[in-house]
Amino acid sequence: MELNRKAKGLIRKSHRYLGVFLGIQFMFWTLSGLYFSWSDIDEIHGDQYRLDSQPQEFSNLLVSNAAFSEMKIHHISLRDLKGIPHYWINETALYNTSSYEKRDGISKDEALYVASQNIIPELEVVSVEFIETTDAHHEYRGRPLPAYAINYAHPNEITAYVSYADGAFQTVRHRNWRWFDFLWMTHTMDYQSRDNFNTTLLRAFSLLGLITVMSGFLLWAISSPRLRKLKNKLF
Numbered sequence: 001m002e003l004n005r006k007a008k009g010l011i012r013k014s015h016r017y018l019g020v021f022l023g024i025q026f027m028f029w030t031l032s033g034l035y036f037s038w039s040d041i042d043e044i045h046g047d048q049y050r051l052d053s054q055p056q057e058f059s060n061l062l063v064s065n066a067a068f069s070e071m072k073i074h075h076i077s078l079r080d081l082k083g084i085p086h087y088w089i090n091e092t093a094l095y096n097t098s099s100y101e102k103r104d105g106i107s108k109d110e111a112l113y114v115a116s117q118n119i120i121p122e123l124e125v126v127s128v129e130f131i132e133t134t135d136a137h138h139e140y141r142g143r144p145l146p147a148y149a150i151n152y153a154h155p156n157e158i159t160a161y162v163s164y165a166d167g168a169f170q171t172v173r174h175r176n177w178r179w180f181d182f183l184w185m186t187h188t189m190d191y192q193s194r195d196n197f198n199t200t201l202l203r204a205f206s207l208l209g210l211i212t213v214m215s216g217f218l219l220w221a222i223s224s225p226r227l228r229k230l231k232n233k234l235f
Helices: 002-038 108-116 175-188 200-223 225-234
Strands: 076-081 084-089 093-096 125-131 147-152 159-163 169-173
Touching (some): 002 175, 002 200, 076 108, 108 125, 108 159
Antiparallel strands (some): 084 093, 147 159, 159 169
């Protein structure tokens, strides 16, 4: 009987301390899960600020054999920079289709043009930043650098990103996305890159959470008067 009381006390203490230790993370899991389930993922992606426009069409475009005679081309795509077509070759080099001049990157005005072809016209540009580096928590992490960050006058603090190297529109970010990103970090417990769903910390807390729940069921099983009466009747 004494051993049984000690066992009950140990289970109660384990359940109590695990609950306190995991409680804050459980709260983050619940809050972030509620936010995710109540959010429209298309709005989080910023689709409401994007233009549903077709790419500019150009004609009589040829790749000159003389201009690229020493280059082995395995990939080529077209970029529209202020109405002037450019080739993006092998995902490394940008060329004007008229002069075949190789360019180091696009200008600020060209970045604004690219953004205007992708962002709804109701938004007004307030500033343009040229970014060369980002940290692991930056909203533009994992994308091509350098890049232009184009900020708009809007309560939702909208920013569009255009790659400097090839003039490709990359993404749009806004306040609701930033909240989503922060809560995703707390949900996955990836406090380094925010994108890893297989962190050791998450696995450990998930396992401890399961132990907490199981200890609660066990505590109920050994403390329930009804269960005790049923056990006495059966045995």
